[in-house]
Amino acid sequence: MQRDGLLQQITYIDGITIIDTSGTILFSVKFNPRFASADEKTDEIVGENLFTSFPMLNEQTSTLYHALKTGRPIFRNRQEIIDFSGKKIETTNVTLPIKTNGKVIGAIELSKDISEDKQAVDEFIELDASLFLPDRQSEGNIQPEAARYTLDDIVTANEQMLELKRQAEKMARGRSPVCLFGETGTGKELFAQALHNASERADKPFIAQNCAAIPESLMESLLFGTKKGSFTGAEDRPGLFELADGGTVFLDELNSMPHHLQAKLLRVLEDGMIRRLGDKHTRKVNVRVIAALNKHPRLCVKDGELRPDLYYRICVMALHLPPLRERREDIELLLPYFITKYNKLLQKNVRHIVKGVHECLLSHDWPGNIREFESVVEFALLLKEEKEETLQRSDLEKVIRHLVDEEAEPNGASQDGGEEDFMPLKEAVAALERKMIQRAIHKTQGNVTRAAQLLSIPRQSLQNKLREYGIK
Numbered sequence: 001m002q003r004d005g006l007l008q009q010i011t012y013i014d015g016i017t018i019i020d021t022s023g024t025i026l027f028s029v030k031f032n033p034r035f036a037s038a039d040e041k042t043d044e045i046v047g048e049n050l051f052t053s054f055p056m057l058n059e060q061t062s063t064l065y066h067a068l069k070t071g072r073p074i075f076r077n078r079q080e081i082i083d084f085s086g087k088k089i090e091t092t093n094v095t096l097p098i099k100t101n102g103k104v105i106g107a108i109e110l111s112k113d114i115s116e117d118k119q120a121v122d123e124f125i126e127l128d129a130s131l132f133l134p135d136r137q138s139e140g141n142i143q144p145e146a147a148r149y150t151l152d153d154i155v156t157a158n159e160q161m162l163e164l165k166r167q168a169e170k171m172a173r174g175r176s177p178v179c180l181f182g183e184t185g186t187g188k189e190l191f192a193q194a195l196h197n198a199s200e201r202a203d204k205p206f207i208a209q210n211c212a213a214i215p216e217s218l219m220e221s222l223l224f225g226t227k228k229g230s231f232t233g234a235e236d237r238p239g240l241f242e243l244a245d246g247g248t249v250f251l252d253e254l255n256s257m258p259h260h261l262q263a264k265l266l267r268v269l270e271d272g273m274i275r276r277l278g279d280k281h282t283r284k285v286n287v288r289v290i291a292a293l294n295k296h297p298r299l300c301v302k303d304g305e306l307r308p309d310l311y312y313r314i315c316v317m318a319l320h321l322p323p324l325r326e327r328r329e330d331i332e333l334l335l336p337y338f339i340t341k342y343n344k345l346l347q348k349n350v351r352h353i354v355k356g357v358h359e360c361l362l363s364h365d366w367p368g369n370i371r372e373f374e375s376v377v378e379f380a381l382l383l384k385e386e387k388e389e390t391l392q393r394s395d396l397e398k399v400i401r402h403l404v405d406e407e408a409e410p411n412g413a414s415q416d417g418g419e420e421d422f423m424p425l426k427e428a429v430a431a432l433e434r435k436m437i438q439r440a441i442h443k444t445q446g447n448v449t450r451a452a453q454l455l456s457i458p459r460q461s462l463q464n465k466l467r468e469y470g471i472k
Contacts, residue, residue: 014091015111018098019064023050026106067095068107147193147206147248154187154194155337158327164191164319172198177269177314181293182321185371188292191321192250195290204247207240212256213456220261220277227279241274245285254291254314255305262307265289269313289314296320324366324373331361334370338377339391345443348381349389356393364400376400378443434469437462441471 018027025045045053050064059065063074074095091111098106151165171178172195180188189208196206214222225239240249251257257265267273269289273282293300297315300306324330335358339350366372380395440451452462465471 014113016108017064017111018106018108019050019068020106021068021104023065023068024048025050025053063093063095064107064109067097067109068104071097071099071104073097147196147202149190149193150197151194154190155330155333156327157329157333158322160322161327161330164321167319168195169198171195171317171319173200174317175288176317177289177291179291179293179297179315179318180321181295181297181318183323183369184294185369186321186323187370188321189250189252191319192248192290192292196248196250196288199248199288201247201288205244206248206250207244208250208252208453209240210252210453210456212253213452213458215458216258219257220264223261224264224274225276225279227276236276239274239276241268241285241287242283244287246287248288248290250290250292252292253294255293255295255300259307262310266307266310266313269310324369328362331373332358334373335361335377338374339381342378342381346378346381348384348386350381350384350391352390354390354392357391357396360393360396360400433465434471437465437469437471441466 015030016027017025020026025048028045050062051057054062057065067074074093091113093109093111095107095109097104098108151169154161154165156162156165168191178192178195180191182188192208193206196202209222211219221239223240225242226235226237228236251265254262264274268285268287272284272286274285275282291314293306297306297311297318301308301311335353339353342348343350361373368375376396376399379399380391383398384391384395436455437451440454441448443454444450448462448466449459452459455462
């Protein structure tokens, strides 16, 4: 039982340290390069006193010393250390006393580096609510995070979609939470922004957050804020709900949120009260919540991803966004819309569409929906020469074939049955990852935060990838 609990507390280990009853370091190993770079010769601290090697620690702050003296394990305790080389590292630890015949003879500590996680919290909560306000005076000044789309920006000729726009206009007048559900890429955030801009909150902050993109260990801090002293290095900082006070919070992939935080969200919906991490006091906020799910809410409840009480509170006002394959009449409308958009962004000059282009687009199922359709048009224009004015069927077929080739060819075999097209899987994945990151950075004109949102990964993870691939 204790071993199972230990595994639940810490998912991987960056370092191990063992001391004896006198506080002498008997063993030290570092698996994380961040640790290793600060202490390339770990044997230099073996045989040294714990407090000599880590001068920032003392008998009150050292988890190793505490476990040694009390004989009791410590699970998931945060600790900030500065090693003998002067490097500051924050860790979360599992610390266990070592016993023989009931007598404590030492202590062992398993450490996980959370310095980058803490940096991600700090980067997020330093934001100011004004960053999420629309600037109506100049389109060029609109912040990427602000709600810039309206109901008029939802291009459709489909009767079901037109009815959804009419319903959204009515829902915008209310204050109750709204649930948007549908497949990935159907335009849920577009609808969320349009709802916000059609409401009385249009001049207040709109903050969008993908719940699946936040590490579980950070989610509560990001959403609800922190109180100074709640963990090592924590400061008094507002969370997402306080930043959005008076406005709207859009929570994408809500079913990725842990159940205990869904309970805290329910309280926000019920009485507008939030409590910062580590705080005893509650705060009142005035926020409208728009949630999004990538499958039917009832299925989320059935699969245990969504609390039933939250379902009944948040899904009363719900809109189901249909996939593109069920609204094919919109393809002919969306094509010139996206051509105009990417002519401007990519400095292209496509003005004509040859016969057969629409037939090509209609023959594809669009599993990625509007997002996939837009990406295909963008990539097709990107490949065209600057002076070319006509979009050919072959331009689109080339891009679509690139997307479906691996599915069309079982086991990844080349069309002639040979093996010359194979490459190591690791290299292929890295090449695709690099290409997607480059596209996201290009599309957002170098905005790392927005690019991370497009890729549905944490900003810090994207920064690490940019350094890894040498992308500027």
